Amino acid sequence: MATPKIQISGLAKTFGANRVLDGVDLAVEAGESMTIIGQSGSGKSVTLKCILGLVRPDAGSIRIDGEEIVGLGERDLARVRAKFGMLFQGSALFDSLPVWRNVTFALTQGRARDTARMRAIAQENLERVGLGPEVLNLRPSELSGGMQKRVALARAIAPRPEIIFFDEPTTGLDPIRADVINDLIMSLVDDLGITALTITHDMASARKIAHRVAMLYQGKIIWHGPRDRLYDSGNPYVDQFVQGNAEGPIR
Amino acid sequence: MTGKRLAEAIISFFAAIGRIAIRSLATVGRATLFAINAIRRGLTPPYYPHKWLEQLAHIGWFSLPVVGLTAIFTGAALAQQTFTAGSRFNATSTVPAIVVLGIVRELGPVLVGLMVAGRVSSAMAAELGTMRVTEQLDAITTLRTDPFRYLIAPRLFASVIALPLMVMIANAIGIFGGYLIAVYKLDFNAVGYLKVTREFLEASDFMMALVKAAVFGFFIALMGCYHGFRANGGAAGVGEGTRNAVVSAFILILLSNLLITVMAFG
Ligand SMILES: Nc1ncnc2c1ncn2[C@@H]1O[C@H](COP(=O)(O)OP(=O)(O)OP(=O)(O)O)[C@@H](O)[C@H]1O
Numbered sequence: 001m002a003t004p005k006i007q008i009s010g011l012a013k014t015f016g017a018n019r020v021l022d023g024v025d026l027a028v029e030a031g032e033s034m035t036i037i038g039q040s041g042s043g044k045s046v047t048l049k050c051i052l053g054l055v056r057p058d059a060g061s062i063r064i065d066g067e068e069i070v071g072l073g074e075r076d077l078a079r080v081r082a083k084f085g086m087l088f089q090g091s092a093l094f095d096s097l098p099v100w101r102n103v104t105f106a107l108t109q110g111r112a113r114d115t116a117r118m119r120a121i122a123q124e125n126l127e128r129v130g131l132g133p134e135v136l137n138l139r140p141s142e143l144s145g146g147m148q149k150r151v152a153l154a155r156a157i158a159p160r161p162e163i164i165f166f167d168e169p170t171t172g173l174d175p176i177r178a179d180v181i182n183d184l185i186m187s188l189v190d191d192l193g194i195t196a197l198t199i200t201h202d203m204a205s206a207r208k209i210a211h212r213v214a215m216l217y218q219g220k221i222i223w224h225g226p227r228d229r230l231y232d233s234g235n236p237y238v239d240q241f242v243q244g245n246a247e248g249p250i251r
Numbered sequence: 252m253t254g255k256r257l258a259e260a261i262i263s264f265f266a267a268i269g270r271i272a273i274r275s276l277a278t279v280g281r282a283t284l285f286a287i288n289a290i291r292r293g294l295t296p297p298y299y300p301h302k303w304l305e306q307l308a309h310i311g312w313f314s315l316p317v318v319g320l321t322a323i324f325t326g327a328a329l330a331q332q333t334f335t336a337g338s339r340f341n342a343t344s345t346v347p348a349i350v351v352l353g354i355v356r357e358l359g360p361v362l363v364g365l366m367v368a369g370r371v372s373s374a375m376a377a378e379l380g381t382m383r384v385t386e387q388l389d390a391i392t393t394l395r396t397d398p399f400r401y402l403i404a405p406r407l408f409a410s411v412i413a414l415p416l417m418v419m420i421a422n423a424i425g426i427f428g429g430y431l432i433a434v435y436k437l438d439f440n441a442v443g444y445l446k447v448t449r450e451f452l453e454a455s456d457f458m459m460a461l462v463k464a465a466v467f468g469f470f471i472a473l474m475g476c477y478h479g480f481r482a483n484g485g486a487a488g489v490g491e492g493t494r495n496a497v498v499s500a501f502i503l504i505l506l507s508n509l510l511i512t513v514m515a516f517g
Pocket residue numbers: 015018020038039040041042043044045046047089
């Protein structure tokens with residue numbers, strides 16, 4: 001079998017007295033679309049930040065294309081990060097820069113150059129998320145929450161990374177926009193061969209975009225399987241979660 | 252029994268002092284590492300010239316009105332005070348000398364330092380703190396840009412360059428403020444006043460003022476960036492970082508000012 005694109009084993013992270021990750025094991029194959037579900041506060045975003053080297057795990061191993069990245073120095077981490085795009089849960093747009101500079105930041109890396117070409121690239125990527133050229137010169141604070149999310153999405157896909165992390169890509173969007181984003185993620189995976197790791201609370205989205213689904217509960221992956229098994233996983237925790245029951249093994 | 256309790260009280264007293272000492276040492280250590288990191292990375296490429304200019308404008312240009320205002324009023328008040336005090340023992344002729352020495356050696360650098368610290372340290376801490384809590388700093392890192400080179404270094408270097416320039420301007424305006432009061436209110440002879448001013452204006456004093464200004468500029472930006480960078484916990488955390496930035500910049504400015512003065516004249 002080929003080396004997984006992302007291989008996590010025994011990942012652990014504690015903040016103060018709060019044990020967030022307690023031995024996460026997960027493998028994502030190249031070209032796969034994997035979705036992580038789990039309760040609010042269960043450590044989904046922290047898992048992504050560990051993989052990006054933004055949070056240092058206490059223990060465990062993270063391999064990207066077989067290369068161990070836990071313990072790498074800043075320079076090597078920067079090289080590995082070139083493979084990634086990340087949509088942050090709160091968009092995290094740079095509010096001092098106009099939209100088009102935000103979208104092309106990965107290409108300019110903050111330098112002020114290639115204005116005309118960068119504007120064209122920004123416009124093309126904004127189109128993919130359903131935004132027109134009228135937003136190019138706006139500041140992020142002048143956009144609605146859903147528009148900010150889509151600009152952030154355009155920023156994540158602009159450099160055409162090998163792997164993209166989507167942290168709740170459809171939260172805060174109307175159902176039609178949400179489905180446009182689902183289609184976008186699927187086309188990135190199917191047409192461009194990108195590996196996608198998506199966090200979502202949106203079960204309709206999970207069913208549409210995921211090849212496989214994993215559930216994070218109390219610091220561990222307690223279940224993973226193909227999306228068709230999501231509604232008959234035989235796991236009482238997954239059942240309760242996907243059906244949104246207040247009653248069940250989850251407190 | 253009471254002896255034991257007394258012993259416990261004494262021990263816990265020293266333990267508290269020890270904790271505070273350790274915590275302050277830890278803060279100094281972290282801030283020093285932060286500064287070394289910023290300088291080391293800021294001196295190696297990539298550089299961001301447009302960011303440096305942007306910060307120069309923020310720190311220098313937009314602070315000029317408040318700095319000029321402070322300088323002219325302080326120079327004028329200093330001249331009046333010196334005149335009133337000096338008239339008691341017929342020493343009013345010292346007015347130009349006291350004004351020029353007082354402004355150039357102490358008041359110019361310290362007042363500019365404190366004014367700019369209030370304006371710039373707080374703004375930097377608030378901006379970077381907001382970027383921290385809204386994950387913009389994480390986003391910069393994942394977009395393979397080093398926040399130390401992109402955000403911190405331009406602020407540090409611009410501040411170190413801007414403060415000496417502003418102190419030069421403030422010194423000139425301060426001396427002019429004293430001149431205005433002396434000539435138009437206290438009936439000094441304009442030519443004579445300027446002559447004494449020139450006599451007491453020494454290059455070494457000016458050098459010291461510029462060294463002070465550069466040091467203050469460094470602390471102003473360092474405290475703004477350091478406390479902004481470490482902010483956590485939403486809006487409250489940003490507010491706390493902002494306050495800590497201003498307070499610590501004030502303390503560092505006053506301490507280093509005394510240190511430089513004592514070293515130069517002690
Ligand atoms: N920098 C940090 N410092 C301290 N605690 C943190 C930090 N980041 C996250 N946590 C804690 O880790 C836990 C998991 O956070 P995380 O953001 O991963 O949750 P999540 O699964 O993404 O939840 P949601 O679905 O609400 O986004 C939370 O209890 C949070 O308080």
